[in-house]
Amino acid sequence: MTEIVQIIGRATRDCEGKTHAQFTNLIAQPDAQDDDVKVSVNNMLKAITTSLLMEQIMAPNIQFKPRSQWTGEPLPANTVLVDDHALLVSDKVLTILNGGKNEILAALMANEQVVKEAITESIPPEVITQVVLPSVIQTLHPDLTEYELEQVRSGILQSLFVGQCGGLVDEADLPSDAIIDNGQGQRSGNSNDSLNVNNQFIKMGDKFINIENLNIDLIDAVNPFHGAYEILSKSVTATMLKTIQEAVRANQAQVSEEEAVMLWPRIKAFASEHKREPSLNASDAIEVRYAEALAYIRKMKQQRIVRQEP
Secondary structure, eight states, X not given: OHHHHHHHHHHHHTOTTOOOOOOOOTTTOOOTTOHHHHHHHHHHHHHHHHHHHHHHHHSOOOEEEEGGGOOSOOOOTTEEEEOOSSSOOOHHHHHHHHHSHHHHHHHHHHOHHHHHHHHTTOSOHXXXXXXXXXXXXXXXXXXXXXXXXXXXXXXXXXXXXXXXXXXXXXXXXXXXXXXXXXXXXXXXXXXXXXXXXTOEEEEETTEEEEGGGOOHHHHHTSOTTHHHHHHHHHHSOHHHHHHHHHHHHTTOOOOOHHHHHHHHHHHHHHHHHHSSOOOTTOSSHHHHHXXXXXXXXXXXXXXXXXXXXX
């Protein structure tokens, strides 16, 4: 990603016909409220956002195949089997996962403020994976059922996670001394007797985990933009990083009408389960987002009532 950022920087710097160029030393000028700092932070994060999209386009292309359609032949590289014995995977879902992921990611990254907050880790990743991403999917594909939407969401997160780990490794390509983790912290050596043909693995640290054993909570907790945060945090000082984060938080994203509509069923389910409304002061980021959406809904309702009064 560093190389991509550099290419974009040079291309925009040397663009023919460019009439304005500005350099702001964020280290010497660390005031997050300064207008020049705000502009510079905004431009820098825009470049990183563009790089992210380019990186996703160049990442290993993960394909999904229903298990019921697999006859036991060796799977193509970076192919994930989807268990559809209990719950079917529709052709619509497969079409999106195998050909429409980049469109969804592009729409996600078009929300500049959310991406900036994600890049600077100003919001928990669960807000992105459980709230923002489903909203984007629903906007682009309003005909999906709730279950289909969850299948698409889960598949996209799997693809992003696999890409961050460098792609899938087939069982036949595992090192002879590979340590296999079953996803529950239990390890074993690489034994052909304990593995099934065509198992697909990802490498995490010093161990390999079967893609089918990945815990969804682990995937939900992964920031799709963490790679950008690592580049940013390693490239600047702690003081400068704090300045950037403060500039981003100063323009915190607000709940949109589309997001509020999507979250309303979840808010009602939360209230029913917990016997209370979600709280703005909760330690759980998802509950806070529910509370923000509820406040937005009530504000809009009050405004409509006021407009209807004679």
